[in-house]
Each structure stands twice: as structure tokens, then as C-alpha cells.
Amino acid sequence: MRVQTEEWRRFIPGVRMYKGKKTLFYNGEILREGDGTNPLIYNREERLSWKVIIVLPGVRVIPDWTFWSCKNVEKVIMSDTVRRIEWGAFSTCISLEFVKLSQTLEFIGVNSFQSCVSLTSIFIPPSCREICNWAFNWCSEFIIFHVPQHTLIGRNVFELGKDVIRRTKLFEASPFYGHDNDYNAEEVNTWIKNINMNEEYELHRACSSFNPIEDIVYGIVRRKGLSSFQAPNALGITPAQYLAANPYADIDQHKLIKRYIAEMMGEPV
Known part of the structure; x- marks a missing residue:
């Protein structure tokens, strides 16, 4: 019987220890239904045991609420086949500190990383075309947000929802903080993309x-x-x-x- 190497095993879906941490190797299954409160495959206790999520090659979409409230997940690594992250997919992952997005990602949905209070940074790949409202809302430690400079703001090109960074350290450091809604999405987009333009x-x-x-x-x-x-x-x-x-x-x-x-x-x- 052929011995499976660790490199080969990591492409098998399921939960197991990997590099000393309990890891879910995710294959695109629907893990929750409705508003995310009803687990379909893994119960709450199991979901709270995960430290790392690795999204396997071949997965194109992370569905609504998939990893909602996986409160002990610290790291998410996506294969480069992922194109869409849907509504609330990683919302309330309060221990999440590191995310490596797919290099072909096109869409980040509403509330996708909302209330990830340990998350400090996100680097958006050039392929991304849309980041919806409240994507990083309530990520209280979020301060580094790299959006490619060559992308344009506009219909079917690259759109950032107005409140993508609301209630973050980045927003508190912005010229819009304390001005309620006296600004528009284009102003926020322009400021984010020009932080390092000097x-x-x-x-x-x-x-x-x-x-x-x-x-x-x-x-x-x-x-x-x-x-x-x-x-x-x-x-x-x-x-x-x-x-x-x-x-x-x-x-x-x-x-x-x-x-x-x-x-x-x-x-x-």
C-alpha cells in the first residue's frame, strides 16, 4: 500500500491536524443554511475547534455564511481557483488574523468579514472587481487595506461599497471619521487608493x-x-x-x- 505524503494528504477534504493545528480542508460544501445559524455538516463544537481553514483547489465559490462564527480560526488560505466570497462567509471569526485571498478572486460579498476583530490587514488581488458594503465593518483592528492602484472606480470595473471599512482603525484614521454620512463612496475609494501615493x-x-x-x-x-x-x-x-x-x-x-x-x-x- 502506497504511503500518503503530507503534501498529497493536504488536498483531501475534511478535518485533521496539519502543522500542529486542527485544520479544515474545505472542498466547497454547503456547511450552513438560511441566515447561517443552522449547521448542516459540522456541529458548533467541531466548528469551534478549527484553527486553520485551507480552501482546496477547484473551489470557485465560498457560499453565504459558510464559516460564520468559527471563533477560533486564526488563518485562512485560499486556492487560486476561488472567484467569489459570498454574504457573511467569514463574519464573526473573531480570532482571524491572517487571510491569503485567491489570486483570481473577483467578488467579496456583503458582511463577508464583518466583526473579524483580530484582522489587521487585507491585500486585494488585481482580479477583484467588487467589494460590497460592510465587508470589513466592525473589524476593529483593521488598518492595512491594499487596493490595486491601477483599478478604476466605476460600473463593472471596481466598486467599493461606501461602508466597507466602517468601524475600523482605518476608518478612524480617515478624513471621514466623525462626519457621519457627509461623504460618498467615491471619496472613500479615492482616499483608500491614494494613502501611499505621495x-x-x-x-x-x-x-x-x-x-x-x-x-x-x-x-x-x-x-x-x-x-x-x-x-x-x-x-x-x-x-x-x-x-x-x-x-x-x-x-x-x-x-x-x-x-x-x-x-x-x-x-x-
């Missing part, structure tokens, strides 16, 4: 971009100095923080710093 934030843009390129990041650091890694933007976020939070970044900051120091000292790199 020339002084060039390194912030590079580190928060989709699949940042090490040589580009290094080139900016070399030109601006090592201290630029720790320079905060208007939100108080540094390039180092963007890079550490970016799930699409494959850059080792420590190696990059060593490379900089070696070059400055005239040592071979």
Missing part, C-alpha cells in the same frame, strides 16, 4: 504591492537608506510592516538588510 511613500507602495519584487524594494532602500524601512506613513504604517503583512510577498527582510549592509561595506553580495 513620493515619500514609494517604498510603502512597493512593499504593499501585489507580488512585490525584491530588486525593486532593494533599489528603493539602497537609494533612500535603511531607515526608510521604518519610516511611517500618515497611518503610522512602515514599509517593513506592509512587507511582513503582505501574504503575496516572498522577500526575507533580514536577508535584504544584510545585503544592504554588505554592499555599503564593500563586501561581495
Whole structure:
């Protein structure tokens, strides 16, 4: 009988221990019905035991309320086949800290991550066309929200609901906080996309971009100095923080710093 490797086993649906944490390998099943209060497959006790959710290849849609109130889930990793996250899919996952979205994601539904109070950052892939209202509402620690600069606001292009970031740290840091509804969605969209547009934030843009390129990041650091890694933007976020939070970044900051120091000292790199 052929022994299954861990790499092969991780593509099998179901719940099991993976890298020391109880993990659901999700295959697109309907796990809840109605408003999300009625579990169909896993009971409440089982759902509360999960620490990680890995969405398997082949899944295109995460249905309404699928992971609602999975309160101990800390990490969600999606395969790159996922196109849509529907209404309330991850709502009230209060321990959720890390999300890697599908690189082909097109749609994020209403309330999809609402009340994920431990979530601090989301990086939206260029493929995404619509983020609906209240998607990150009540995510009280949410501060890093990268939306691709080249996308346009408008019908059938890229739309952000007006209250996508309501009651978050990001909204509290915005010029709209305390003005009730005296603003429109386009103003919010423009502000979000232009947070790092000043020339002084060039390194912030590079580190928060989709699949940042090490040589580009290094080139900016070399030109601006090592201290630029720790320079905060208007939100108080540094390039180092963007890079550490970016799930699409494959850059080792420590190696990059060593490379900089070696070059400055005239040592071979």
C-alpha cells in the first residue's frame, strides 16, 4: 500500500491536524443554511475547534455564511481557483488574523468579514472587481487595506461599497471619521487608493504591492537608506510592516538588510 505524503494528504477534504493545528480542508460544501445559524455538516463544537481553514483547489465559490462564527480560526488560505466570497462567509471569526485571498478572486460579498476583530490587514488581488458594503465593518483592528492602484472606480470595473471599512482603525484614521454620512463612496475609494501615493511613500507602495519584487524594494532602500524601512506613513504604517503583512510577498527582510549592509561595506553580495 502506497504511503500518503503530507503534501498529497493536504488536498483531501475534511478535518485533521496539519502543522500542529486542527485544520479544515474545505472542498466547497454547503456547511450552513438560511441566515447561517443552522449547521448542516459540522456541529458548533467541531466548528469551534478549527484553527486553520485551507480552501482546496477547484473551489470557485465560498457560499453565504459558510464559516460564520468559527471563533477560533486564526488563518485562512485560499486556492487560486476561488472567484467569489459570498454574504457573511467569514463574519464573526473573531480570532482571524491572517487571510491569503485567491489570486483570481473577483467578488467579496456583503458582511463577508464583518466583526473579524483580530484582522489587521487585507491585500486585494488585481482580479477583484467588487467589494460590497460592510465587508470589513466592525473589524476593529483593521488598518492595512491594499487596493490595486491601477483599478478604476466605476460600473463593472471596481466598486467599493461606501461602508466597507466602517468601524475600523482605518476608518478612524480617515478624513471621514466623525462626519457621519457627509461623504460618498467615491471619496472613500479615492482616499483608500491614494494613502501611499505621495513620493515619500514609494517604498510603502512597493512593499504593499501585489507580488512585490525584491530588486525593486532593494533599489528603493539602497537609494533612500535603511531607515526608510521604518519610516511611517500618515497611518503610522512602515514599509517593513506592509512587507511582513503582505501574504503575496516572498522577500526575507533580514536577508535584504544584510545585503544592504554588505554592499555599503564593500563586501561581495
